[in-house]
Amino acid sequence: xxxxxxxxxxxxxxxxxxxxxxxxxxxxxxxxxxxxxxxxxxxxxxxxxxxxxxxxxxxxxxxxxxxxxxxxxxxxxxxxxxxxxxxxxxxxxxxxxxxxxxxxxxxxxxxxxxxxxxxxxxxxxxxxxxxxxxxxxxxxxxxxxxxxxxxxxxxxxxxxxxxxxxxxxxxxxxxxxxxxxxxxxxxxxxxxxxxxxxxxxxxxxxxxxxxxxxxxxxxxxxxxxxxxxxxxxxxxxxxxxxxxxxxxxxxxxxxxxxxxxxxxxxxxxxxxxxxxxxxxxxxxxxxxxxxxxxxxxxxxxxxxxxxxxxxxxxxxxxxxxxxxxxxxxxxx
Ligand SMILES: Nc1ncnc2c1ncn2[C@@H]1O[C@H](COP(=O)(O)OP(=O)(O)OP(=O)(O)O)[C@@H](O)[C@H]1O
Numbered sequence: 001x002x003x004x005x006x007x008x009x010x011x012x013x014x015x016x017x018x019x020x021x022x023x024x025x026x027x028x029x030x031x032x033x034x035x036x037x038x039x040x041x042x043x044x045x046x047x048x049x050x051x052x053x054x055x056x057x058x059x060x061x062x063x064x065x066x067x068x069x070x071x072x073x074x075x076x077x078x079x080x081x082x083x084x085x086x087x088x089x090x091x092x093x094x095x096x097x098x099x100x101x102x103x104x105x106x107x108x109x110x111x112x113x114x115x116x117x118x119x120x121x122x123x124x125x126x127x128x129x130x131x132x133x134x135x136x137x138x139x140x141x142x143x144x145x146x147x148x149x150x151x152x153x154x155x156x157x158x159x160x161x162x163x164x165x166x167x168x169x170x171x172x173x174x175x176x177x178x179x180x181x182x183x184x185x186x187x188x189x190x191x192x193x194x195x196x197x198x199x200x201x202x203x204x205x206x207x208x209x210x211x212x213x214x215x216x217x218x219x220x221x222x223x224x225x226x227x228x229x230x231x232x233x234x235x236x237x238x239x240x241x242x243x244x245x246x247x248x249x250x251x252x253x254x255x256x257x258x259x260x261x262x263x264x265x266x267x268x269x270x271x272x273x274x275x276x277x278x279x280x281x282x283x284x285x286x287x288x289x290x291x292x293x294x295x296x297x298x299x300x301x302x303x304x305x306x307x308x309x310x311x312x313x314x315x316x317x318x319x320x321x322x323x324x325x326x327x328x329x330x331x332x
Contacts, residue, residue, distance in 0.1 A: 015044040015205040016078035016093075016172035018064060023073030025059050025230075033059040034230030036073070044203040048220035050210055051253075056230035057209040061175050064207065065094045077173065092116060095166030095204075099178040102162070103150040109135070109161055110146040116169040134164040137201070139194055156187040163195070167202065176208040180215065192218055213254060217242065217261055225250050239265045263293040272327060273309055273317025280318060283308040288316060292324055299324075 018041040025034040034056040041047045049057045062068040064075055066087045075082045082090055103112045111118075113131040122130070132142040138160040150158055159180065166174055180188045180195075192215060199206065210216055216223045217238040225233040225241065227249055234246040242262045245251035254261070267289045284302040286295055288311040295307055305321040 014170065014172055015203055017041060017043045017076075018173060018205060018207065019074075019076040020060070020064075021074040021076065023060070023063060023070045023075060025056070025063060025068060026071045032229055034063075034070075037226075037230045037232055038073075039224060039232065039235065041205055041207060043205050046199060046206040046208065046219060046221045048208050048210060048216040048223045049226060050213065050216045050223060051226035051233075052228070053211065055226045055228050057211075057226060058177055060226075060230060061177055061207060061209050064173070064175055065091050065096055092120065092169055093172050095169075095171040095174040097162050097166045097174065097176040097179045099182050103158060103165070105150050108147050108149060109140075109153070110142065112150065112161060113164045113168055115165060120169060130168060131164075134168055135161070137167070137198065138164045140164070154187075155183045156191055159183060159191055160194070163198070167204075172205065174204045174206045176206060178209055178211070181210070181212065188215075195219070214261070217265060225253060260293070263296060264291050266292045266327070268292060268295050268309060268319060270316060272323055273319055274323065276308070276315055276318060280306075280308050280315060283318070285310050285315070286319070287311070292327065295319060296321070296324055 020037055020039045023034060023037050024032070026032045037056075037060065039047075049060060051057055059068060063070045064077075064082070066082060069083070077085075077090070077093070103109075104115070110128065110131045113134050114127040117127045117130055132146065135142040135145060140157060140160055145153065145157070145161075150161070153161065159182070162179070166176075180191050183191065196219065208219060220238055222235060222237055223241050224235045227233050233253075234241060234250045236244075236246070239262070241250065242254055242258050242265060245254055268286065268291070270288070283306040284298060284304055285308040286298055288309050298307060299305065299321050307319045308315050309317050309319050
């Protein structure tokens with residue numbers, strides 16, 4: 001993934017904050033999909049919208065790029081009210097990725113990725129260079145995949161092309177509606193991991209809709225839990241959401257598997273460790289800061305009740321299985 005060699009690299013870091021101020025959407029038949037929602041997303045932040053079916057997630061997303069016009073309220077992109085911006089110009093600054101991608105079947109993968117730059121009238125050579133660079137960035141060899149057609153790719157590969165296409169014109173915001181839900185769980189896990197690496201690289205402002213809580217916990221810097229009518233129940237980090245659900249609704253929504261999920265978002269820290277002992281060297285080792293979930297997995301795989309925890313190669317203490325399973329989480 002070498003993107004450092006092009007002039008666009010600095011521009012790739014660009015991201016803009018989004019602010020929703022009291023937005024409302026009432027459809028012509030009277031349905032109030034979103035009643036009164038306010039939400040701030042920082043530049044470069046990945047925010048996940050989650051909630052039960054019909055709570056208004058997609059409506060919120062589509063108001064941001066004006067595929068749907070809000071009935072009231074304001075949406076600020078980089079401080080500018082999006083309703084004052086020409087929708088076509090707006091959508092060039094906002095990448096949009098949807099389930100099943102919607103690639104053009106009669107165009108090659110390279111042509112698909114170059115769609116927006118072509119609309120923007122970029123010179124041919126630049127479009128090609130940018131499209132190849134983007135395919136590379138999402139882990140597809142342009143020489144191998146560039147000339148293929150969408151039906152000649154797997155579902156996961158098509159999904160990556162969708163992400164590449166959304167990034168092509170270097171948008172300041174990426175909106176993603178259930179981007180990984182059309183593929184099987186194993187491919188989904190891999191795409192999520194790749195996507196996190198990609199985001200670490202490009203640092204776009206991302207609003208992602210999902211109804212998969214594991215996906216939300218895995219990807220989100222913050223998670224917004226919505227209930228019917230787009231009511232914001234809680235807007236928090238994954239760890240706080242699981243550890244301190246703000247309402248009975250959220251508690252029920254995050255559900256019974258909360259304990260396991262909390263292990264995944266809680267790192268091994270020094271306070272959890274017992275002192276080293278003479279036989280510490282016999283135990284499998286693990287780095288300070290890995291998740292409790294990974295630490296437990298490591299104990300199970302090695303059939304050991306102890307891990308020797310190291311920090312930069314230096315042993316700093318022992319983590320016992322008993323201690324791991326009785327960690328005191330912050331009071332709820
Ligand atoms: N064009 C429309 N006309 C009337 N009602 C609509 C329209 N589009 C959506 N709705 C309603 O608005 C509400 C919110 O829909 P939306 O698609 O935003 O929900 P969602 O949270 O994304 O749902 P899901 O998770 O099932 O995709 C639903 O009650 C839906 O039936």
